[in-house]
Amino acid sequence: MLGWLSNAALALGAFFFIAGTLGLLRFPDVYSRLHAVTKADTLGLGLVVLGLCLRAPSWRAVVMMLLVWLLVMASSTTACQLLARYQRERDQAEGGDQDARH
Amino acid sequence: MPRPLADRFLSRQILFWLLLYCALWWLLAGGGGWYLGAPCIVAAALLSCWLGTPAWRLRPAAAPRFLWFFLRALVAGGWDVARRAIQPRMPLAPAWVRYPLNIRQPRSRLLFASLVGLLPGTLAAAIEDDCLSMHVLDQHQPWQQNTAQLERQLLRLLGEEPT
Numbered sequence: 684m685l686g687w688l689s690n691a692a693l694a695l696g697a698f699f700f701i702a703g704t705l706g707l708l709r710f711p712d713v714y715s716r717l718h719a720v721t722k723a724d725t726l727g728l729g730l731v732v733l734g735l736c737l738r739a740p741s742w743r744a745v746v747m748m749l750l751v752w753l754l755v756m757a758s759s760t761t762a763c764q765l766l767a768r769y770q771r772e773r774d775q776a777e778g779g780d781q782d783a784r785h
Numbered sequence: 786m787p788r789p790l791a792d793r794f795l796s797r798q799i800l801f802w803l804l805l806y807c808a809l810w811w812l813l814a815g816g817g818g819w820y821l822g823a824p825c826i827v828a829a830a831l832l833s834c835w836l837g838t839p840a841w842r843l844r845p846a847a848a849p850r851f852l853w854f855f856l857r858a859l860v861a862g863g864w865d866v867a868r869r870a871i872q873p874r875m876p877l878a879p880a881w882v883r884y885p886l887n888i889r890q891p892r893s894r895l896l897f898a899s900l901v902g903l904l905p906g907t908l909a910a911a912i913e914d915d916c917l918s919m920h921v922l923d924q925h926q927p928w929q930q931n932t933a934q935l936e937r938q939l940l941r942l943l944g945e946e947p948t
Binding site: 698699702703705706709710711712714715717718719721722723725726727729743746747750756757760761763764767768771 | 812815859860862864865867868869871875877879898899900902903905908909910911920
């Protein structure tokens with residue numbers, strides 16, 4: 684039972700990773716791509732961690748994996764914000780008088 | 786200035802950081818290597834105090850609701866963006882929007898801006914004069930409601946009163 688649940692979580696996690704990568708390749712601009720990478724990958728990693736937690740040999744491993752997830756989530760959301768800010772400032776500088784809200 | 790410095794180091798803060806780093810070391814090293822860990826723990830705790838990072842004051846009573854809300858938003862956000870990426874016609878209607886912030890503390894604002902990036906279809910880019918500049922993936926989504934809900938939940942968790 685646990686094994687099946689774990690398999691399902693791992694497969695779902697892989698699905699979200701693939702979907703995030705698809706978004707990264709297909710979406711038209713930097714910002715939309717950032718959406719895909721941050722959200723889909725965070726959820727994908729979360730599901731992979733969940734799947735592995737169900738198979739974990741000890742509580743220590745579970746807490747460690749959750750910690751890894753938390754750190755990756757923190758770094759990816761922060762990096763995503765910084766990239767968006769950088770790109771926006773560049774767009775605004777290039778756009779000149781043209782409003783950069785597009 | 787020996788006096789304020791001493792005040793800064795000998796506080797409940799340092800106890801908090803020492804405990805936290807001890808737990809972290811135990812977790813990562815599996816209860817071994819304390820001869821290496823102890824100096825690192827002390828150094829990290831002193832550094833944390835020196836940088837003056839106050840510990841988050843969370844309201845434990847509000848944590849389960851926040852966690853539930855956050856996990857639901859995370860799943861909704863991931864699913865939303867995955868769906869758009871996979872559909873052949875790729876339904877996107879991106880736009881830049883501004884959200885007036887109710888959160889006052891700069892630190893809480895940064896946390897909020899990070900969390901906004903995990904909600905369905907929103908992405909924070911900058912905080913400009915009490916507004917959060919966000920990129921939305923689809924402007925027809927109820928992004929305003931979602932963001933406001935997250936803000937309320939976060940204010941409740943941090944014990945800050947909305948102004």
